[in-house]
Amino acid sequence: MRIVCCALRSNTRLGAFAPALLPKELTVEAIRIIREEHRSLAAVLHGMVYLVREIRDRGARPDFALLGAMIYYIDTFPERLHHPKEDKYLFRLLRMRHAEAVPLLERLEQEHRAGAGKIRALEQALARFQQGGFNEFSAFATTVDAYADFHWEHMRAEENEVFPLAEKYLTAGDWEAIDAAFTDHRDPLFGSAAGQAYEELFRRIVNLAPPPIGVGPVR
Numbered sequence: 001m002r003i004v005c006c007a008l009r010s011n012t013r014l015g016a017f018a019p020a021l022l023p024k025e026l027t028v029e030a031i032r033i034i035r036e037e038h039r040s041l042a043a044v045l046h047g048m049v050y051l052v053r054e055i056r057d058r059g060a061r062p063d064f065a066l067l068g069a070m071i072y073y074i075d076t077f078p079e080r081l082h083h084p085k086e087d088k089y090l091f092r093l094l095r096m097r098h099a100e101a102v103p104l105l106e107r108l109e110q111e112h113r114a115g116a117g118k119i120r121a122l123e124q125a126l127a128r129f130q131q132g133g134f135n136e137f138s139a140f141a142t143t144v145d146a147y148a149d150f151h152w153e154h155m156r157a158e159e160n161e162v163f164p165l166a167e168k169y170l171t172a173g174d175w176e177a178i179d180a181a182f183t184d185h186r187d188p189l190f191g192s193a194a195g196q197a198y199e200e201l202f203r204r205i206v207n208l209a210p211p212p213i214g215v216g217p218v219r
């Protein structure tokens with residue numbers, strides 16, 4: 001998943017990540033891909049929080065099509081592409097190699113499962129805001145902020161806690177298997193077609209979003 005817009009990627013919250021550098025001898029494609037996907041997700045989350053703030057602080061008119069596209073993206077992209085890859089390859093192998101990582105991995109897997117319910121709450125809060133007007137805005141804003149914090153913390157734990165353990169305990173053979181899975185274009189779930197679909201959706205969000213978060217029309 002490539003980030004296609006300069007504005008949507010400028011997420012100050014990404015400063016919270018302190019990605020560990022891989023040893024020079026390792027060229028782990030999977031880690032690079034996961035980091036890129038985190039940045040795309042973080043950019044959309046940041047964009048959504050920004051839009052909510054503009055409505056709350058500046059009285060901006062809500063763009064329901066854009067907010068809906070953002071929620072659709074963070075629903076389908078993590079659910080169908082990102083989390084399954086982490087569970088099925090990276091987490092599974094790390095469990096086998098380092099038992100002490102199991103509580104951390106169980107927590108993150110539980111968050112993957114909980115994420116679907118949190119997204120439903122987000123969709124419902126948006127629908128109530130759209131149908132019920134500004135009486136429903138504060139509940140929507142609270143739900144957006146809470147979801148963004150949840151997902152930022154989840155990605156931070158993966159980058160700052162799981163990646164260093166994976167780099168330390170996984171074998172060269174493990175990385176070969178993980179890299180092959182993350183770059184295997186034959187898999188219909190994880191392959192290039194799915195990646196392209198999400199990239200197109202991300203581009204649509206960028207084109208809908210007004211500056212400074214996208215390149216869409218100024219409202």
Ligand SMILES: [Fe+2]
Binds near residue numbers: 108154
């Ligand atoms: Fe995850």
Ligand SMILES: [Fe+2]
Binds near residue numbers: 082086155158
């Ligand atoms: Fe992740």
